[in-house]
Amino acid sequence: MKTEGTQTAPNVVEDVFDGQATGVEVEDAGETHLVIQKPWNPEQIRVSTSAFSLRNILDLIDEESLELAPDFQRGQVWRASQKSLLVESLLLQIPLPAFYFAEDSDGSFRVVDGLQRLSTLHDFVRGGEKSFALTRLDHLKDLEGHRFADLPVPFKRRIYNTQLTVNVIDPSTPREVTYEIFKRINTGGTPLNAQEIRHCMSRPRSRDILKRMTHTHAFDMATGGRLKDHIRMNDREMALRFAAFWLHGLEAYHERPVMESFLMAATEMLDDPNRVPDEQVEALERAFERAMTNAHLVFEEHAFRKWPLGALGRSPINRALFETWSIALADYETADLARRREEIVHSARRRMSRDFEYLDAITSSTADRRRVDYRFTAAAQDAGAGR
Structure with a gap:
């Protein structure tokens, strides 16, 4: 052991998230990017853009062909008002930002970006008795207190027919590159x-x-x-x-x-x-x-x-x-x-x-x-x- 006198431990800084101490010391790993070991052929990196109806995406979730990463703790942090405003955006036919999916070799998908939005919409439309009620809407005040089952048929149809833009990462894309894409396009108030x-x-x-x-x-x-x-x-x-x-x-x-x-x-x-x-x-x-x-x-x-x-x-x-x-x-x-x-x-x-x-x-x-x-x-x- 190298001993050069006595010193106390250096200052310990505890990580904080959303105003609360996490119980874990902040780590200085000394690296900021995953190193991609070999150059890749750009022709092997394919990200295609498609339009999916919301009904189609909800069906994929229900049949477990689209995975929402269960047990993801931060997936439940939106307030009821935030969830309601997202639904109101669909009802007002305001386009949502694009989603990113990663496709696996078996044809199934995983959500890369847009997890919270899709979880919210699935809970509202397919949540049944657990569906949340709309609250604190900006424009459609008459719909406050409504769950999906309570909406007039034209509004239900509007939600189901909403077209979502989805960028799909092809399964042939190297894993390291998919990880890097994930880091770069990750959106929201607090990056993953x-x-x-x-x-x-x-x-x-x-x-x-x-x-x-x-x-x-x-x-x-x-x-x-x-x-x-x-x-x-x-x-x-x-x-x-x-x-x-x-x-x-x-x-x-x-x-x-x-x-x-x-x-x-x-x-x-x-x-x-x-x-x-x-x-x-x-x-x-x-x-x-x-x-x-x-x-x-x-x-x-x-x-x-x-x-x-x-x-x-x-x-x-x-x-x-x-x-x-x-x-x-x-x-x-x-x-x-x-x-x-x-x-x-x-x-x-x-x-x-x-x-x-x-x-x-x-x-x-x-x-x-x-x-x-x-x-x-x-x-x-x-x-x-x-x-």
């Missing part, structure tokens, strides 16, 4: 973060795996209950980071040292039962639960948080600490860790107090290959303290 984009691009298998991993008592204990069903999907991202390093190993990151690309590759693996069969998924989930149990045993309420010597209070969860310490603790027996707990905690806290290089590795440019290496090595050494 990287994990939210991965969630929308992924298939149900990986989403179900990550949800199971983060819906355990062990995970709640290790994270202090702050991450369950996290509004920015930080819970799923941290589970995915564990899965990526557990499946690939640190060596694979050396070959592709861009965190966004590394995590997207892990998502694709989890979606493919031929690459990660069910038995391996079960082993992954057991290892993750064991890691969470061990992390809480050793660090208690300070698990995955900066905790230098002399620190008061509790810091927010740090992603870099989560990925390294979860991997470091996954293979240890509980009895062994319980016996060495004091030595492990002292070694880790001393490092957070005196090792400047380690503090850099968990604070800034955290996706840098050398810093990833350093913090994984450090966590492994500290986890072995007292043996």
